[in-house]
Amino acid sequence: MLTTDQIHLDVRKLDAELAGSAYGPSDEGYDAARVAWNLAVDQRPAVVVSVRTVADVQAVVRYAAASGLRIAPQGTGHNAAALGSLDRTILLKTHEMREVTVDAEAKVARVEAGAVWLDVTTKTAPHQLVPTLGSAHDVGVVGFTLGGGFCWLGRKHGLSSDNVVAIELVTADGEHVRVTEADDTGLFWALRGGGGSFGVVTAMEIKLHHEPEIYTTSMMFGIERATEVLDLWSRFVDTIGDETTTYVRMLKVPPIPEMPEPLRGGHFINVEIVHLGSEMDGLRTSHPFRDLGPHVEMLDGMQDAVSLSYFHMDPPEPVPAVGGAHMMLDELDAEAIQALVAAGSDPRSPLLMVEVRHIGGALARDGAVPSALGKLQGKFVTFAGGMAMDADMAVAVESQLEKVEAMLAPWDNGSRYLNFTEHPTNPRIFYASERYARLRDVKAAVDPTDVFQSNHPIAPSP
Ligand SMILES: Cc1cc2nc3c(=O)[nH]c(=O)nc-3n(C[C@H](O)[C@H](O)[C@H](O)COP(=O)(O)OP(=O)(O)OC[C@H]3O[C@@H](n4cnc5c(N)ncnc54)[C@H](O)[C@@H]3O)c2cc1C
Numbered sequence: 001m002l003t004t005d006q007i008h009l010d011v012r013k014l015d016a017e018l019a020g021s022a023y024g025p026s027d028e029g030y031d032a033a034r035v036a037w038n039l040a041v042d043q044r045p046a047v048v049v050s051v052r053t054v055a056d057v058q059a060v061v062r063y064a065a066a067s068g069l070r071i072a073p074q075g076t077g078h079n080a081a082a083l084g085s086l087d088r089t090i091l092l093k094t095h096e097m098r099e100v101t102v103d104a105e106a107k108v109a110r111v112e113a114g115a116v117w118l119d120v121t122t123k124t125a126p127h128q129l130v131p132t133l134g135s136a137h138d139v140g141v142v143g144f145t146l147g148g149g150f151c152w153l154g155r156k157h158g159l160s161s162d163n164v165v166a167i168e169l170v171t172a173d174g175e176h177v178r179v180t181e182a183d184d185t186g187l188f189w190a191l192r193g194g195g196g197s198f199g200v201v202t203a204m205e206i207k208l209h210h211e212p213e214i215y216t217t218s219m220m221f222g223i224e225r226a227t228e229v230l231d232l233w234s235r236f237v238d239t240i241g242d243e244t245t246t247y248v249r250m251l252k253v254p255p256i257p258e259m260p261e262p263l264r265g266g267h268f269i270n271v272e273i274v275h276l277g278s279e280m281d282g283l284r285t286s287h288p289f290r291d292l293g294p295h296v297e298m299l300d301g302m303q304d305a306v307s308l309s310y311f312h313m314d315p316p317e318p319v320p321a322v323g324g325a326h327m328m329l330d331e332l333d334a335e336a337i338q339a340l341v342a343a344g345s346d347p348r349s350p351l352l353m354v355e356v357r358h359i360g361g362a363l364a365r366d367g368a369v370p371s372a373l374g375k376l377q378g379k380f381v382t383f384a385g386g387m388a389m390d391a392d393m394a395v396a397v398e399s400q401l402e403k404v405e406a407m408l409a410p411w412d413n414g415s416r417y418l419n420f421t422e423h424p425t426n427p428r429i430f431y432a433s434e435r436y437a438r439l440r441d442v443k444a445a446v447d448p449t450d451v452f453q454s455n456h457p458i459a460p461s462p
Contacts, residue, residue, distance in 0.1 A: 010067060011047050017059045019052040020096055034091060036077025037138070040320035040388045043080055045072070045091035052096045057170045057200045060092055064451055065174075072453040073200045075114050075140025079147075081323070081422045082455040089453050092200060094142070104129060107208040108165055111141045113201050120206075121305035129208035130305040132160040135247075135312035142201050147419035147456075148193045148373045150381070152274045152308060153209060155242045155361025159375070161192035162367030163207040169199040172447040176202065181369050186442040193373020194439045195418055195427070196454035198446055214303045215275040215282025216311050219294035223267040226250060226341045229292065233271060234332040236288055237379075242361035243276040244285055247312070249355035250344025262296050267347065272312065322394055323385035323422040324401035325354070327412040328378030332356070336411045343384070343404040350396040354384040354404065372431065372439055377415035382408060418456050427456045437461070 011024040023030040024047055033048045046069055051057050064071050070089040074080065094114035102109045104127040109120055118137040124130060132151040134144055141160075149160020157163060166180045167188065179188040190198055221229050233248050240246065248271050255265030271289050275282040279302055283290075290297065303311060315321070325343070329336065344354030359376050366374040384404050388394035416429045428436050436458075443450075444460035 010063070014047075014049070014059065014063045018049070018056045020050045020056045022047060022049045022060075033093065035318075036074070036080035037318045038077055038080050038321050039318050040322055040394060041077065041080040041083075043077070043083065043086055043091060045086035045089050048091040048093065050093045050096050054168075054170065054176050054202050057092070057202055058174050058176065060090060061170055061172065061174045061200070061451070064090055070451055070453045071200065073113075073196055075143045076116060076138060077318075078136075078139050079143065079419070079422060079455045082424055083453070084424050086453075094140075094200075097202070102127065102129070102208070104208075107210065108205050109208055110203055110205045112203050113140075113142050115141050117141060117144075118306070118309050121309045124208050125305040127208075128210060128212040128304070130211045130214070130308070131206055131208055132157060132163045133305070133309055134160070136314035137309035141206070142204055143196065144419065145204060145206065146191060146194070146196050146201065148376070148417060150357065150359075150363065150376065150417065150419065152245055152311075153211070153276065154363040155245050155359075156276055157207075157209055158362040158365070158367045159193070159371075159373060160206070161371050161373055162362075162369070164192055165205040165207060167191050167201055167205075168203040169201045171199045172449070172451045185445065186438065187446060189370055190372050190439055190442040190458075192371035193418070194442070194458060195456050197439075197443055197452050197456075197458040199452060211276050213276070213278050214308055215277060215279050215285075216273065216301070216303050216308070217282065217286045217289075218270060218272045218298045218311070218313075219286075219289050220251075220263060220266075220268040220270050220296045220298065221292070221294050223250060223269055223345045225292075226269045226345050227337060229269045229271060229289070230332070230337045230340060231334070232288060232292065234337060237358040237360070240285065245274045245358070245361075247272045247355060247357045249353050250341075251353045252351075254352075266295075267345070268295065269344075274308070274311070320388045320394075321385055322388045322397040322401070323383060323420075324398070325382060325384035325404040325408065326416060326420040326422070327382050327405070327408060328359075328376070328415045328417065329356075329380040329382065329408070329411045330378055330413045331411065332380055336408070339407045339411070340382075343407050349400050350393060351384050351386045351400050351404070355382065357381045357383075372435055373418075374435070376417055378413050381417060381420060383420050421456065425456060427458055430456065
């Protein structure tokens with residue numbers, strides 16, 4: 001194993017080999033290179049590398065083997081909070097590998113490792129094709145899909161991980177391989193929902209869907225109406241088909257000039273509906289909430305893949321986020337609604353949002369090609385979060401998240417979803433026991449010395 005001084009010398013040698021760049025802690029450029037999307041996470045790797053080519057990735061794998069360091073691949077750093085210590089780890093950033101090519105006839109996009117959803121939707125929208133994108137335009141396609149991928153199209157077309165045609169990756173022995181459904185090593189299975197423990201993905205081929213009509217609506221009600229809205233929403237979800245997806249959240253809108261006047265500084269309960277179909281059908285589907293009389297109805301109308309990337313109004317830029325209170329629920333009865341309202345409507349709470357997403361449809365069914373995750377376990381998923389502008393705020397948000405978790409605990413079905421888990425967690429909780437055991441076997445076969453460090457690491461089986 002190399003000492004810190006030796007690492008410094010060696011990083012210069014590695015850097016000379018790369019089309020991209022490598023930095024050690026004493027290099028100018030190290031601080032800028034190690035920043036994660038989540039600005040609350042101060043990641044300090046032994047070395048940080050920004051790769052541009054497959055050959056760069058292979059050089060990093062050779063360097064790691066020679067120096068006894070591990071490798072943590074990272075696209076954007078949206079889930080950097082779960083990654084843990086990087087003291088003996090090379091942080092391998094892929095954001096300079098962003099090429100996206102679309103085969104409109106085959107309805108497939110090839111997406112390089114660092115591409116974010118907006119890179120893909122910008123290319124697919126002119127063809128009326130839509131990928132299985134999530135709620136944020138700047139989440140990495142590869143990180144999102146390796147973890148499963150809860151997407152707007154999911155109830156109709158399945159998890160993002162069920163919409164993968166091929167995966168290209170550099171394995172622990174430095175080989176660059178392309179795995180597909182025909183793979184019989186378990187790698188294609190493991191990479192779809194098992195996370196980033198199995199190699200450095202350099203590109204993915206993903207399915208696109210012809211969805212020429214996407215109706216959306218986002219309705220804001222005053223927070224004092226939270227019980228009434230949640231009560232309707234909990235019944236509404238049982239009436240919709242797989243072409244309709246709905247989320248609800250209690251939301252504090254910051255009092256900043258960028259926010260439109262009727263919302264600025266307000267506290268709301270927000271219902272979002274995405275309907276894959278005509279405007280008339282969308283209006284009909286969403287009318288129960290319109291009939292309730294929202295304070296404001298926003299972005300009502302038809303979207304393409306690009307505007308859908310912004311619909312949820314996730315933060316437009318990197319932020320210091322603290323997330324948690326994530327759990328899966330099997331039901332939302334009157335008591336659960338009361339607990340949620342108490343968790344999300346407290347004016348003194350430092351949380352900016354408490355969110356519930358309805359699952360069901362193809363998200364709750366195994367895909368046609370078996371994958372590590374298969375489906376989400378539960379009817380609803382919860383998530384909450386706030387901003388940590390300083391250390392005191394971080395403590396306040398963390399402590400409130402723990403309170404919310406305790407409030408919702410009676411409805412927790414015990415399962416968790418990898419992508420929504422922002423703390424180091426035993427990954428066993430994401431999978432049925434036989435799937436978890438198989439993931440560990442695949443890890444033992446492809447990375448027996450545990451070179452690859454992921455946000456939710458699968459340890460090799462003994
Ligand atoms: C604002 C926001 C909105 C979100 N919305 C959704 C949503 O709608 N649906 C949903 O399912 N999730 C959502 N998430 C969660 C998101 O999917 C996870 O945080 C996911 O891990 C992000 O992937 P990333 O590549 O952007 O992040 P990163 O932190 O860069 O990557 C996360 C992990 O993915 C693995 N990884 C990334 N790139 C590679 C690679 N090239 N090779 C191997 N492993 C790799 C690594 O293990 C890494 O630690 C959201 C998160 C945020 C913060």
